Amino acid sequence: MSKLDQNKTPLFSVLKDEYAGRNMLPFHVPGHKRGKGVDKEFHEFMGNGPFSIDVTIFKMVDGLHQPKGCIKEAQELAADAYGVKRSFFAVNGTSGAIQAMIMTVIKAGEKILVPRNVHKSVSAGIILSGAQPIYMNPEVDEELGIAHGVRPQTVENMLKQDPDIKAVLIINPTYYGVATDIKKIADIVHSYDIPLIVDEAHGPHLHFHEDLPLSAVDAGADICTQSTHKIIGAMTQMSLLHVNSDRIDANRVKQILSLLHTTSPSYPLMASLDCARRQIATQGKELLDRTIKLAKRFRAEVNRIPGMSCFGEEIVGREGVYAFDPTKITITAKELGLTGAELEDILTDQYNIQMELSDFYNVLGLITIGDTDESVDKLIAALKDISARFYHQGKKLTREFLRLPATPEQVLIPREAFYSEKNRVLFQESEGKISGEMIMAYPPGIPVITPGERITKEIIDYINDLKEANLHVQGMEDPELKYINVIEEEDAIYLYTEKMKSKMFGVPMNLGANKAGIEFGIDTLCDAYPDTFDEMEIIDVEKQKENFNEWNLKYKNTILNTCEKLASSVNEAVRDGYRPIIIGGDHSIALGSISGVSLEKEIGVVWIDAHGDMNTDESTITGNIHGMPLALLQGAGDRDLVNCFYQGAKIDSKNVVIIGARDLDLKEREIIDQLGVKVIYHDEVLQKGLDRILEEIHSYLKVDNLHISFDVDSVNPEFAPGVSTPVRNGFTTDEVFDMFKFFFKNYFVTSVDIVEFNPVNDKNNKTLDFVNELTEYVVNPD
Secondary structure: OOOEEEEEEEEHHHHHHHHHHOOOOOOOOOOOOOOOOOHHHHHHOOOOOHHHHHOOHHHHHHOOOOOOHHHHHHHHHHHHHOOOOOOEOOOOHHHHHHHHHHHHOOOOOOEEEEEEOOOOHHHHHHHHHHOOOEEOOOOOOOOOOOEOOOOHHHHHHHHHHHEEEEEEEEEEOOOOOEEHHHHHOOOOHHOOEEEEEEEOOOOOOOHHOOOOOOOOHHHHOOOEOOOOOOOOOOOOEEEEEEEEOOOOHHHHHHHHHHHHHOOOHHHHHHHHHHHHHHHHHHHHHHHHHHHHHHHHHHHHHOOOOOOOOEEHHHHHHHHHHOEOOEEEEEEHHHOOOHHHHHHHHHHHHOOOOOOEEOOOOOEEEOOOOOOOOHHHHHHHHHHHHHHHHHHHHHHOOOOOOOOOOOOOOOOOOOOHHHHOOOOOEHHOOOOOOOOOEEEEEEOOOEEEOOOOOEEOHHHHHHHHHHHHHOOEEEEEOOOOEEEEEEEOOHOOOOOOOOOEEEEEEOOOOOOOOOOOHHHHHHHHHHOOOOOHOOEEEOOOOOOOOOOOOOOOOOOOOHHHHHHHHHHHHHHHHHHHEEEEEEEEEOHHHHHHHHHHOOOOEEEEEEEOOOOOOOOOOOOOOOOOOOOOOHHOOOOOHHHHHHOOOOOOOOOHHHHEEEEEOOOOOOOOOHHHHHHHHEEEEEHHHHHHOOOHHHHHHHHOOOOOOOEEEHHHHHEEEOOOOOOOOOOOOOOOHHHHHHHHHHHHHHHHEEEEEOOOHHHHHOOOOHHHHHHHHHHHHOOOOO
C-alpha cells in the first residue's frame, strides 16, 4: 500500500503550472524558445504543448543529477508506488539503467553470472564495467523455437561451481512474457550473500495486478530496472531503476547514473514518466483488468483460426516457465508455411499493422493499457484473412531443431575483446582462433559464440548446419559469414589486474646482499607449496668475470647479467598480457623486473621496504648492490647498471613512493632529497594510521600503472623473521595485505616483486607461510 499521495505529479505540475502557466520568458536553452523557433510543419504536427515545457536545468524545475525539489519528490513517489527503498529516473532507457546496475555491483575483473541470451545492453554493461561474465543457459522450447527463463536449479548449480561469482543477473519476464521462479532464485542468490540484479524491462506493470507474474520488486531482487514505456504510459526512452536492499549502495547507483546520463535530460519525457507512475499507481488494477481481458480474448480467437496459434498459460510448467504474462501475444503461422518474418511483413505492408518483432517461427505483439476492442479486432481480422489466403496451399514450415554446441572457452573478457585488434579471416579456417564478434542463431536467439571466446570445430559445423537449413544467423559483420573477425593471440589485450593471468619468475640472487640463505628461498617455497610455485620460471644466476677492485659495486657483472635476462623475460610477459610476479632473491633483482615493465608502460613504483635502496656507488658503505636498485632505476649511479636492458632512467622520481622505511643511511637521505622521492617512514604510519597514509599515497601518486616492490624485511621480524637484514618494528602481516588490497583496488598493478625471503633465518615457517599467502593473493587478488 502506498504511503504517499499517488495522485500528485510534482515534476509535471511544476512544468505545467509554474513554468508554462506563468508564461515564463526564456533566455535559456533550448534555442526554440518554447516553440517559437521550431520548424513550422513539425510544430503544426506536434502542437505547442511539448515545446512549452521543454526546458533545461534551473532551480524551479530541479535537476536530475542532484535533485532537491520536484524531481526528488517524483522519484520518491515512484519508490512508494513500487514499494522499494529508492527509485531513479533512467533517462537513457532500461539499456542505460542495466549498464548502471552492473557497474554499481561489479568491479573490473569480478565475475557476474548471466543468462547466455542477455540483451545487448547487458553485454555493454559488462564491457563498461570490465566484468567477467559466467554464462548459464536458459531453457529452450524446441516446439515454440524460443528461449524461456533460467531455472533456479541452474542458478544454484552455477553458484556452487564458482564461489567467486559476485552477482547474478536474470531476465524476468522474457520478451515473450515467460517468467521463472524469481522468488526461489532470489532466495538462492541471497544464501550466498550476493545481490540479484533483474532486467525487468518487460515488467513495469507486474507489481500492480495479482493475476500477473510476481515482480522482481516483490520477489526480493536487490536492484532491478523496468521499461516504463513498454506496457504502461510513459514515453519511449523512459525507465525506472529500483533499489530494494541494503546490499546495494544507492549513492553509488546515483553516482553511476550521473556518469552515464546526459546532462540535458528531456523534461517532457521525464514529465511523462511522472504521470505514467500516477496512472498505474492510482488506476493500475482497473486498467490491467481490462488489458488482461482483452489479451485473453485475443488469444482465444487466434487459437480458433486455421493454421494460426498463440500460446498462453498452458505452457506454464514447462522447463523455465513458472508463470506467464498474458499481455504478450506470440503468434505463429508455421502451419500456413509462413515464417515469423514473412507474417510480420504481410501485416505491415498489406494491413498497416506493425508488430513488435519477429523470429523464425513467430511474431510478437503487446496488448497494453492503450489497446481497445477495436484495435484487437482489427488484428484478429487481419490474421483471419491471412489464414484464408494461405491455409489451402497446404504448406507447412518444418525445420529440424539443431541443438546448440557447448559454451566455448572464454579467453578474453568482453572489455578486453572489445579493445583488442581484430583481423578478418575465412570463417571455415577460424578454428582455434578467438572470436572478435558475436554470432546469434534464431531460433532460439542464444549466441553461439561471443567476442573473446575460442572458435571450435563444433561451432563451425553447427553454423554450417544452420545455414544449410536456412535458419537465421545474425550479429556478425559479414551477413553471409564467409569471413569473421578474430583476435590473434598476440593482439589480445588484458586490461585488468583482477583478471590478468600471472606469470611467475624466480631469481635466486644472493650476491646483491652478499648474504647466504636467500638463494634457498625459491626451492623452499616450491617444496612447501608446489601448487603455488611449481610453474615458476627460474632465471639462472650465472657467475660472470668480476673486477674485485670495485669494492663499491660487488658482483656488478653477475647482477647486471641476471637483471638483463630477467628484464627480457618480464618484458615479454608484459607484452603477452601477463602480470609478472618476481620472487627473490635480494632486492637487486628489482633493477631487472622494473626495467622489463617500464619499456612497455609508464609506471609508478611503491617500494615497501625497511630500507630505501637509494644508495649509489659513491654513497655506499657496504658496496652491496641490493642497496642501490631504486636509485639506479631513476638514473642515479653506475652507468652500466643504470643502462640495464635499455639506456637511461626507467622511472620518474615523482612517481616513486617508499613506504615503511626504518633504516636509511645519511648519504642515502641526501640522494633521496636530491631526486625528490617521497618517503613515508614507519613512524609516520604509526602516527597517522595506515588508512590515512594510503589515501595520501593515492592523492600523491598520479599514475594509472603501478609496480609494487615488496621487501619482506618491511614486516616486523616478530611476524616474518626469515630475512637477511632484519630491522626492529615494522608492519604486521595484516597491514601488508591491507596495502596490497588498496593498491590493487585503486591502480592497475602491472607487476610485483616479493624479495628477501631467507629460510635459513625463518622460525616455525612464519615467513614461508606468509610469502605463500601473499603470492596467492597477488595471483588471484580479491
